[in-house]
Amino acid sequence: MLTEYVSAVLLVAGAIFYLAGTIGLLRFPDVYTRLHALTKADNLGLGLIVIGLSLQASSFAAAGKLFLIWLLVLLAGASVSHLVARAALHKGVHLWKR
Amino acid sequence: MKPVSRFSLPTMTSRFLLFSFIWWILTDGAVNSWWIGIPAVILATLTSVALIPPVKLVWYEVVRFVPYFIFRSVTGGFDVAKRAFHPAIPIAPDLVEYPLRLSPGLPQVFLINTISLLPGTLTAELNQNILKVHVLDAQANFKAEIEAVEQRVARMFSVNLTNRGGGE
Numbered sequence: 001m002l003t004e005y006v007s008a009v010l011l012v013a014g015a016i017f018y019l020a021g022t023i024g025l026l027r028f029p030d031v032y033t034r035l036h037a038l039t040k041a042d043n044l045g046l047g048l049i050v051i052g053l054s055l056q057a058s059s060f061a062a063a064g065k066l067f068l069i070w071l072l073v074l075l076a077g078a079s080v081s082h083l084v085a086r087a088a089l090h091k092g093v094h095l096w097k098r
Numbered sequence: 099m100k101p102v103s104r105f106s107l108p109t110m111t112s113r114f115l116l117f118s119f120i121w122w123i124l125t126d127g128a129v130n131s132w133w134i135g136i137p138a139v140i141l142a143t144l145t146s147v148a149l150i151p152p153v154k155l156v157w158y159e160v161v162r163f164v165p166y167f168i169f170r171s172v173t174g175g176f177d178v179a180k181r182a183f184h185p186a187i188p189i190a191p192d193l194v195e196y197p198l199r200l201s202p203g204l205p206q207v208f209l210i211n212t213i214s215l216l217p218g219t220l221t222a223e224l225n226q227n228i229l230k231v232h233v234l235d236a237q238a239n240f241k242a243e244i245e246a247v248e249q250r251v252a253r254m255f256s257v258n259l260t261n262r263g264g265g266e
Contacts, residue, residue, distance in 0.1 A: 020175075020178065020182045020183060021178075021182070023183065024178060024179075024182030027187055028182070028187065028189070029187075030191075032193075032220060032232040033189060033191050035232075036178055036218070036220055036232075036234045037178050037182055039214060039215060039220065040171075040175050040215070041175055041178050041179055043171050043174070043175065043215055044171050044174065044176075045175065047168075047171065061122065061125075061126045061127055062126070064123035065123055065124065068120065068123060068124075074215060075211065077214075077215070078210075078211035078212075078214040078215050079211060081220060082211070082220075082221045085220055085221070085222035085223070089222050089223055095191060095193055096191060097190075097191060097192065098189070098190045
């Protein structure tokens with residue numbers, strides 16, 4: 001029973017970070033800052049969701065699968081954001097400065 | 099590194115075990131699946147040995163890296179969420195250059211990906227060991243942070259920070 005509550009709290013917290021990432025994506029001024037919002041908020045958001053779901057997982061392998069997904073998303077997120085930022089630099093996209 | 103050492107028994111064994119573990123996770127330990135699993139694991143082991151030279155991991159440092167990474171991920175998530183929700187969007191972005199002390203190779207790739215996941219930093223380009231980093235807040239002490247994580251990665255892969263960055 002307690003694990004279900006903990007799991008629910010983690011899932012909601014994860015969703016809040018996803019929301020933060022999306023709001024950052026919409027509000028931040030240029031491509032580089034938007035990538036910050038996506039990578040950092042989604043990394044933590046997905047991490048919380050994975051822990052939350054692992055608490056309800058039926059087996060160790062199921063929890064392991066969720067953890068593998070998190071690792072792959074981290075790898076993909078970091079690599080893809082690097083490539084998008086590099087492509088933007090090469091195209092001469094000016095970075096927004098205050 | 100000599101090409102001969104690539105196919106060393108300890109490297110092959112540890113990678114075989116790692117891929118077997120992943121297969122076990124993916125199939126929920128279904129016994130029948132090993133008919134496909136064992137050939138797949140062997141192929142994956144050979145491919146990985148061919149593509150990635152052996153790495154010497156210092157396990158004590160790897161274990162120490164995990165809580166550090168989790169803590170910094172949490173900080174990074176909160177930091178960017180705060181800035182996204184804040185009415186004034188308090189950011190002062192800038193593009194800075196950081197001369198890497200790690201030599202090219204797997205540890206360097208690992209470092210660059212880690213920097214992109216750390217709070218306030220995003221790698222944008224690597225050229226002659228000069229890493230271009232986009233920082234969300236130019237006032238933050240990003241240089242000390244990158245130096246610290248570079249040292250951690252070097253200790254984890256037991257490599258030296260000899261590269262003086264952009265020397266060539």
